[in-house]
Amino acid sequence: MKMKQKLEVTSSRPYSIFLGVGLEDLGAYLEKELGGIEHLLIVTHPRVKEHYLERLINGFSAFQCDVLVVPPGEEEKSLERLSKLTSEAVACGADRHSVVLALGGGVIGDLAGFFASVYMRGIRFVQIPTTLLAQVDSSIGGKTAVNHPSGKNLLGAFYPPLVVWTDFSTLETLPWEEVLNGLAETVKHAVLGDAALFSFLETNQQKIIDRIPEIYQELTSRSLQVKVRVVMEDEKEKGQRMLLNLGHSFGHALETEAAYQGISHGKGVSIGMIAATYLAEARGLITSAEVKRILDLVKGLGLPIQIQGKDPEILLHLMEADKKNQKGQKVLILPDKIGHALVVRDACDEEILQAWNKVIIK
Ligand SMILES: NC(=O)c1ccc[n+]([C@@H]2O[C@H](COP(=O)([O-])OP(=O)(O)OC[C@H]3O[C@@H](n4cnc5c(N)ncnc54)[C@H](O)[C@@H]3O)[C@@H](O)[C@H]2O)c1
Structure with missing residues (x-):
């Protein structure tokens, strides 16, 4: 239909x-x-x-x-x-x-x-x-x-x-691995801008995995509306549009470290979003109950929440090249509740390392 x-x-x-x-x-x-x-x-x-x-x-x-x-x-x-x-x-x-x-x-x-x-x-x-x-x-x-x-x-x-x-x-x-890349961005849109979309994804996890077309139509329409809304407020990325980079500062570091070979963009965004969520939790911005919901949804869809054997110091260093950074200060996007995120400019290297350590399996 x-x-x-x-x-x-x-x-x-x-x-x-x-x-x-x-x-x-x-x-x-x-x-x-x-x-x-x-x-x-x-x-x-x-x-x-x-x-x-x-x-x-x-x-x-x-x-x-x-x-x-x-x-x-x-x-x-x-x-x-x-x-x-x-x-x-x-x-x-x-x-x-x-x-x-x-x-x-x-x-x-x-x-x-x-x-x-x-x-x-x-x-x-x-x-x-x-x-x-x-x-x-x-x-x-x-x-x-x-x-x-x-x-x-x-x-x-x-x-x-x-x-x-x-x-x-x-x-x-479309191969499932490619579908996962789109799902990672969809979860990202839900976390940063649409709590109802997040609930929809939670409720329909199995139908998403079963690739039911009607569910994809609904999730695509709702997900892109988050992006349209943010882009219309800030077309040239002077402020609010940065929110769409939730998970990307961490994720790009993972992709760069692997020279864009070993890890797909979606997996990078997924692990990156989880690292950002842990950092938000450590700052008291988001409740542990909401963190658990995010972890459960990401895992439930078959996206990764951790990665094996990376060096957090190297990843921290790679984050310095992020285009969002301003005057040497790392600019991060952190969720403060499901359906809302913030631009944070004062995260120190120690906090970022702690977040990396939570998503790296030694
Ligand atoms: N401009 C933006 O705002 C923006 C936002 C996010 C990502 N990107 C960019 O998007 C790129 C990644 O895009 P992607 O994830 O779509 O990957 P992709 O364009 O590389 O496509 C993935 C693979 O799927 C194949 N494919 C495409 N459609 C298919 C279909 N219907 N059936 C079977 N195979 C199909 C392609 O041939 C390709 O091999 C990156 O370069 C990233 O930087 C841009």
Whole structure:
């Protein structure tokens, strides 16, 4: 059963998010809403192309369509790939009127979005998220980027899409490990901004594990609404938007230490959120009963709450590179109750080490 829904993001460049729509209906929407489109550039991964390109293209008989295929992997969010996309786009005659369609997960959304933001000084683009993480998180908010040897997402732009077009049926082929990455961000959204979503996740744990489609529609819609709300209050991340980084200061340190190989983003966020929760508990910000609920939900969904054999001192040092830090001071996001979080600027290294020690199995 498809639940069709439309949400409006009223940022500096407003756009709509459509949920529960079909890939094959995007062509008719673009023709009706935008008119005058002659050329589409679809950027996608091989596996996503295999499963979904035909359905998408069926709706595009009115347009010239070219497909640019990018190998999977975080390493493809690079300047080298951006340069290759540029050559390919020029070769197929893309001009200022072309529209980029990002068909895939967060890697494709970030890469194709950044490409669209700089190609001929900016051409239009559409997000068509096909992973849970992209549906609940990365396709919303207008952040696009590529990585650089000096840091993740170091080169990027705030570049909102024309529209986000979410077909839930794409989740059917998504491997469970990838689903877990999206679930980690969903739990994060619930902890930082929606106590009712948290209860919904608690109640429906088994249905989530059983991958019941209706439950995913509901959790996606509620989860992305947390992000939409926060982003609309602070589009350019000057304050409140930092809350969305709950778990990420700790999580990025784990990912960097493993050179983005040994630990997925979702697992990093999951363990990072637990470390932040322990730190909040040690400060008396959150009750032990709420800490237990967070631990139980994360564990119950099959996400990790601990990690083996890491050196807390090294991880503490890696946290110094966090983009949120200001004037050498670590900026952390801590939950003070389920459904609410705070930006904390005065955490000392000792407290952070204690939190690391609680999530590291010696
Ligand atoms: N811009 C933002 O606000 C934001 C927010 C969070 C994360 N991100 C970025 O998102 C990226 C991670 O995104 P991700 O978790 O979606 O991973 P991903 O884009 O790497 O996709 C994961 C894998 O799933 C495959 N895949 C995608 N859709 C599929 C489908 N429907 N069926 C089968 N396989 C499918 C892909 O080919 C890929 O191999 C990171 O680069 C991260 O920095 C960006």
